[in-house]
Amino acid sequence: MAELAYVGKSVPRVDAPEKVMGRAMYTLDLLLPKMLHGKLKASPLPHARIVRIDTARAARLPGVKLVLTGKDMPADCVWGVVPSCYDQRPLCTDKARFVGDSVAAVVATSEDIAQEALDLIEVEYEELPAVFDPREAMRPGAPVIHDRWPNNIAFTKHMEFGEVDKMFAAAHHVSELSTASSRQAHCSFETHVSIAEWSPSGYLTVYNSTQCPSLSSQYFSKCLKIPEAQIRVVTNYVGGGFGGKATSKFNIDFLSIIAAKKTGLPVKFYYTREEEFLLATHRTKQFHTIRIATDKEGLLLAREVRMVVENGGYSDYGPVVGGITAHMGGSLYHFKAYRHHADVVYTNVPPGGAMRGVGNAGYTFGTESAMDQHAREVGMDPAEFRMRNLVKRGDTTIIGAKISSCGARECLEEAVKRVSWKGPRPSRGPRKRGLGLAMAVHFTGARAMGPETAGAFIKMNKDGTVQVLSGTIEMGNGSDTTLSQICAEALGVRVEDVKIVNGDTSVNPYGWGVRGSRTTTIDGMATRLASLEARGMLFKGAAELLECDAADLDARDGKIFVKSSPERQITHQQAYMKIYDRPGSEAVYTAVSYDSPSESPDPVTGYGNWSAAYSFGVKLAEVEVDTETGAVEVLRIVSANDVGTVVNPAGAQGQLDGGALMGVGYALMEDFQVEGGQPVNPNWLDYKFPTTQDMPELEAVLVETENPSGPYGAKGLGEMVQLATEPAIANAICDAVGVRIPTLPITPEKVLNALREKEGKA
Numbered sequence: 100m101a102e103l104a105y106v107g108k109s110v111p112r113v114d115a116p117e118k119v120m121g122r123a124m125y126t127l128d129l130l131l132p133k134m135l136h137g138k139l140k141a142s143p144l145p146h147a148r149i150v151r152i153d154t155a156r157a158a159r160l161p162g163v164k165l166v167l168t169g170k171d172m173p174a175d176c177v178w179g180v181v182p183s184c185y186d187q188r189p190l191c192t193d194k195a196r197f198v199g200d201s202v203a204a205v206v207a208t209s210e211d212i213a214q215e216a217l218d219l220i221e222v223e224y225e226e227l228p229a230v231f232d233p234r235e236a237m238r239p240g241a242p243v244i245h246d247r248w249p250n251n252i253a254f255t256k257h258m259e260f261g262e263v264d265k266m267f268a269a270a271h272h273v274s275e276l277s278t279a280s281s282r283q284a285h286c287s288f289e290t291h292v293s294i295a296e297w298s299p300s301g302y303l304t305v306y307n308s309t310q311c312p313s314l315s316s317q318y319f320s321k322c323l324k325i326p327e328a329q330i331r332v333v334t335n336y337v338g339g340g341f342g343g344k345a346t347s348k349f350n351i352d353f354l355s356i357i358a359a360k361k362t363g364l365p366v367k368f369y370y371t372r373e374e375e376f377l378l379a380t381h382r383t384k385q386f387h388t389i390r391i392a393t394d395k396e397g398l399l400l401a402r403e404v405r406m407v408v409e410n411g412g413y414s415d416y417g418p419v420v421g422g423i424t425a426h427m428g429g430s431l432y433h434f435k436a437y438r439h440h441a442d443v444v445y446t447n448v449p450p451g452g453a454m455r456g457v458g459n460a461g462y463t464f465g466t467e468s469a470m471d472q473h474a475r476e477v478g479m480d481p482a483e484f485r486m487r488n489l490v491k492r493g494d495t496t497i498i499g500a501k502i503s504s505c506g507a508r509e510c511l512e513e514a515v516k517r518v519s520w521k522g523p524r525p526s527r528g529p530r531k532r533g534l535g536l537a538m539a540v541h542f543t544g545a546r547a548m549g550p551e552t553a554g555a556f557i558k559m560n561k562d563g564t565v566q567v568l569s570g571t572i573e574m575g576n577g578s579d580t581t582l583s584q585i586c587a588e589a590l591g592v593r594v595e596d597v598k599i600v601n602g603d604t605s606v607n608p609y610g611w612g613v614r615g616s617r618t619t620t621i622d623g624m625a626t627r628l629a630s631l632e633a634r635g636m637l638f639k640g641a642a643e644l645l646e647c648d649a650a651d652l653d654a655r656d657g658k659i660f661v662k663s664s665p666e667r668q669i670t671h672q673q674a675y676m677k678i679y680d681r682p683g684s685e686a687v688y689t690a691v692s693y694d695s696p697s698e699s700p701d702p703v704t705g706y707g708n709w710s711a712a713y714s715f716g717v718k719l720a721e722v723e724v725d726t727e728t729g730a731v732e733v734l735r736i737v738s739a740n741d742v743g744t745v746v747n748p749a750g751a752q753g754q755l756d757g758g759a760l761m762g763v764g765y766a767l768m769e770d771f772q773v774e775g776g777q778p779v780n781p782n783w784l785d786y787k788f789p790t791t792q793d794m795p796e797l798e799a800v801l802v803e804t805e806n807p808s809g810p811y812g813a814k815g816l817g818e819m820v821q822l823a824t825e826p827a828i829a830n831a832i833c834d835a836v837g838v839r840i841p842t843l844p845i846t847p848e849k850v851l852n853a854l855r856e857k858e859g860k861a
Contacts, residue, residue, distance in 0.1 A: 107811075108748075109748045109749035111580075114573055118336075123336045124335045125336050129335070135207065135367070137213060139374065140205070141201060142198060143198060144226055145197055149202060151223040154168065156220075162209060162212035163206070163213070164206050164364075167205075167358065168202070173322075178322050179348070179413070180419055181419060183254070186245060186413050186414050189357065190203060197412035198773075199778065244412065252443070256441045256705075258425040259439070261434070261497065266435055270401070271394050273391070274391050276839075278464060279384070279841065280843045281382075281842075282451065284382075285339070285341045285381065291369065292351075297360055311345055311611060312333075313604055313609045314612060316331075319353075334603075336573060338575070342416075346612075349379065350378065378449070381452065382461065383458060384409040384451065386409075387404055390403040391473045397479050397487055398488060400435050407442050408444065408451070410451065411446060416452040416457060417452070420458030420462075421458070427539075427540055431489070432485075433489075433490060449773070449778065456821060459818070463825070464825040464843060489511070490507065499706040500709075503712060503807055504712060504814065507717075511536075514739040517737050518721065527723075531724050531836050532722065533831040534834055535827050538823055539715070539716055541818050542615065542710035546698065551621055554608025554693075559671070563596060564592075565586060567600065569607060571618050573601065573602075582622065584747060609692070615815070617695075619810075620711075620712065621695050627810040629690065634654060644677055657671060675687055697709055711808040714741055714819040715741040715819075717737075719739075720737075720831040721733075721734045722828060722835060724850065726836060735797075740800070741804055742819075743812045745803060746811070760789055762821045765844070768844050768846075769788050770844050832845065836850070836854060838856075
């Protein structure tokens with residue numbers, strides 16, 4: 100690829116000045132004239148039938164404008180993520196299914212009055228038997244959480260290819276490992292917030308902290324029976340999401356709309372930090388039993404994963420977790436046979452949802468711990484075992500993934516050569532060091548819920564500046580910067596002359612938003628194609644002015660020039676005015692809708708290439724374990740990732756470093772705990788997550804391949820950056836002290852207990 104002007108360069112973040120100066124507007128900051136404030140009444144019980152709700156005293160409190168219960172909600176306002184599992188409502192109608200489930204709402208002239216009114220609402224409950232472990236919830240006789248699903252299994256995903264049982268019977272070696280992940284909270288700085296306002300003519304505006312404004316508009320239209328043309332969703336800067344704000348599907352979104360309609364005034368609801376833990380979902384907890392079969396050469400014959408996903412009280416992204424992990428599990432290594440079975444099970448705990456990798460992080464912890472254990476059992480080097488079985492460019496995997504670009508081998512080689520992989524492990528008395536690695540694969544957009552479309556509008560101004568109207572948003576991921584770079588590269592203008600306009604469904608094109616590691620690749624391709632169309636229009640005018648053929652032109656750094664005589668050049672402004680300021684005037688506006696070239700998987704078997712590109716990565720961890728206390732210190736993490744073409748190296752490095760630290764937290768400390776149905780740590784005081792004091796030495800390695808479906812060869816990175824960190828740390832601990840901790844988080848207590856058990860057996 101020829102040297103590019105902006106793609107591949109570390110361009111400063113275009114949103115940085117507003118943010119560092121405190122001028123960036125977030126939805127949580129927004130205040131509208133005469134705005135009312137909403138608050139939620141939470142169930143104190145994990146499973147209870149609602150016998151009676153008395154709101155009379157609350158309604159009489161001065162300043163209270165509206166009190167809502169389940170009976171005030173539209174009967175068909177039900178939502179979820181997978182249509183067959185829709186079960187969520189704005190407020191409970193029959194019973195509460197977890198502690199924190201919303202049973203009523205108050206709207207008042209101030210937050211304080213609304214909060215006071217909540218205490219005046221009297222709720223009579225009939226406490227019901229509850230179940231908190233999904234494995235127990237599947238057993239006969241367990242309490243039924245939703246009558247529609249009497250066995251508590253909300254969703255089942257089964258994928259099977261090849262003769263699995265035959266491969267296990269013929270194997271030279273079979274290993275088995277059971278693992279479990281934990282609940283990891285998103286901990287975004289901005290909690291969920293929704294402000295709704297109706298115009299006198301019946302048009303709805305919703306200011307919402309969503310990752311996907313277009314999908315939010317669709318949800319509101321579908322669930323509340325409002326024509327989509329009458330809905331405007333506005334998203335300002337989003338203060339972090341990590342998947343937790345993927346689509347508007349939270350009760351406060353619908354409550355703000357319903358309350359604003361009833362009161363005739365704008366209404367704002369937002370989650371407090373504790374409500375964010377209880378109502379805004381978290382990374383799903385998973386249980387895995389993994390069996391691996393190999394021949395005498397160490398080649399994989401078969402893998403079977405039996406998986407139970409804790410859904411919580413309602414179905415959010417839990418069913419998607421069961422499905423996505425099936426596809427990702429069959430896209431990294433070659434198998435002759437493959438079986439994945441996932442049951443997504445209701446329990447009386449707060450619902451799980453989507454978080455950076457949509458289940459893939461917990462799943463990869465299990466599968467890569469199992470790969471490491473298998474390698475040790477057969478006496479193979481864990482790196483060599485993986486290298487021998489990796490997919491490569493041009494392969495079609497057992498589940499139908501078409502690998503059009505792949506740097507998996509290069510990532511593994513780059514990671515291993517940065518440490519003394521086969522050398523001795525130093526120790527300091529009771530402190531033992533170890534090295535561990537793990538690998539992962541993730542999709543770049545996925546045709547899981549329909550076409551992977553993205554839209555882009557290009558508006559060229561007469562002064563040569565450009566506005567890009569995109570269907571995505573900026574939530575700290577750097578997408579405004581990368582899209583600016585892609586536009587500048589394709590159009591030949593300067594990055595500082597490009598302005599990204601997004602977050603308003605009334606003016607922006609349709610798009611799936613920021614989710615699924617798709618923004619740079621899919622929205623970026625739409626931006627590139629629209630920019631090239633605009634470039635073609637400008638080249639017509641430039642060809643006339645420079646008296647040459649348009650095919651002989653190129654553009655760079657705000658100049659359009661003749662390739663063979665670069666000194667013959669004009670500005671974009673001059674080219675624009677040539678086609679604009681004449682009869683038959685042409686203004687430079689272009690619009691592109693781009694659909695990623697992926698496939699819908701077979702509805703029965705699941706076979707198919709449901710993503711246009713796959714990102715691969717390796718995490719290599721160096722740890723030190725104190726055998727007297729069980730404390731684990733992560734000294735170093737090497738992150739080697741295949742990212743296609745790197746659009747912004749500084750941005751990619753920031754993603755890799757942030758993802759690795761998030762993985763350290765998931766591995767060693769993060770766990771939203773629920774005991775007997777009661778949340779134990781739903782706040783930042785008690786919920787432990789890493790700070791800068793926990794930051795190990797980080798080394799990011801960017802392995803470039805060329806993705807044919809991405810702009811300039813780019814592919815997704817945002818979710819891949821965390822994946823494999825947790826099993827790499829677990830494998831390093833095992834390397835250091837010879838014990839495997841199969842459950843997250845890996846606490847000192849677990850390590851110490853495992854060491855004592857090992858000593859007892861010895």
